[in-house]
Amino acid sequence: MDTEPEINMILSGKFTHLFVANFMESVMKTLCGMFLVFLFLPVSAGAVTLVTTSDPGYYNDSIGTILDGTDGGETGPFPVSNDANLSFPTAPDLSAAASILGNWLTDPGNLNSNWSLETSIPNSWPVGEEVAIIYEFVTGGATNVVASFGVDNGIFAWLDGVYLGGERRAGGVLLGEHIFPAFDLTPGTHYLQLLLEDHGVTNGYEVSITADTFLPPAAVPVPAAAWLFGTALIGFVGISRRRKVA
Ligand SMILES: [Ca+2]
Numbered sequence: 001m002d003t004e005p006e007i008n009m010i011l012s013g014k015f016t017h018l019f020v021a022n023f024m025e026s027v028m029k030t031l032c033g034m035f036l037v038f039l040f041l042p043v044s045a046g047a048v049t050l051v052t053t054s055d056p057g058y059y060n061d062s063i064g065t066i067l068d069g070t071d072g073g074e075t076g077p078f079p080v081s082n083d084a085n086l087s088f089p090t091a092p093d094l095s096a097a098a099s100i101l102g103n104w105l106t107d108p109g110n111l112n113s114n115w116s117l118e119t120s121i122p123n124s125w126p127v128g129e130e131v132a133i134i135y136e137f138v139t140g141g142a143t144n145v146v147a148s149f150g151v152d153n154g155i156f157a158w159l160d161g162v163y164l165g166g167e168r169r170a171g172g173v174l175l176g177e178h179i180f181p182a183f184d185l186t187p188g189t190h191y192l193q194l195l196l197e198d199h200g201v202t203n204g205y206e207v208s209i210t211a212d213t214f215l216p217p218a219a220v221p222v223p224a225a226a227w228l229f230g231t232a233l234i235g236f237v238g239i240s241r242r243r244k245v246a
């Protein structure tokens with residue numbers, strides 16, 4: 001019978017050996033294929049996009065032109081007409097707008113009423129005025145974060161209140177004309193604070209912030225949270241009882 005050798009193979013264990021050998025061969029082929037795919041994949045920089053133009057952020061459009069002419073006049077960060085290309089290695093003096101901006105650099109989790117959480121950051125604003133933006137990052141850690149901008153006319157940037165730099169250019173918006181040095185983010189909440197400057201004719205804003213890796217924030221395990229809540233409740237009951245006793 002035709003099936004007899006097969007039965008015999010099963011009985012003798014040969015079939016099992018053949019099956020395992022075939023299975024291992026197909027696994028090895030698949031793994032080799034995957035390895036080759038990985039080998040030919042480009043090493044991608046900026047694999048994760050964190051912020052693009054029109055994404056939401058905190059927005060302050062109450063500054064108006066109060067900074068114009070302060071901190072060095074036409075050669076400073078807030079000119080009325082000077083279109084010279086300049087870099088500003090030290091942070092601009094924002095004291096003229098201190099009450100409008102509030103504690104945006106030192107405590108961005110508690111902003112004053114001039115700030116709003118917009119559905120999206122506008123890419124233009126009244127000509128000649130300055131506006132401020134904050135992007136919030138809640139993460140379990142991020143690496144090689146690259147912040148790239150196109151602005152008409154100037155941009156000043158801080159990360160968690162630490163000045164990253166500032167530049168001014170003549171008119172026009174070209175994404176990538178301002179790129180700040182890449183940074184990593186430790187687990188927690190971080191803020192990228194931006195001040196946009198304009199001095200006439202027109203203005204505009206584009207943004208692209210990427211990272212090589214971006215981990216989501218660590219979730220609080222429910223049993224632990226429940227345990228803490230339970231402990232707090234027991235403590236509260238204990239205090240209440242002691243107060244009643246006293
Ligand atoms: Ca201005």
Ligand SMILES: [Ca+2]
Nearest residue numbers: 151152169172
């Ligand atoms: Ca520009």
Ligand SMILES: [Ca+2]
Nearest residue numbers: 199200202203
């Ligand atoms: Ca302009």
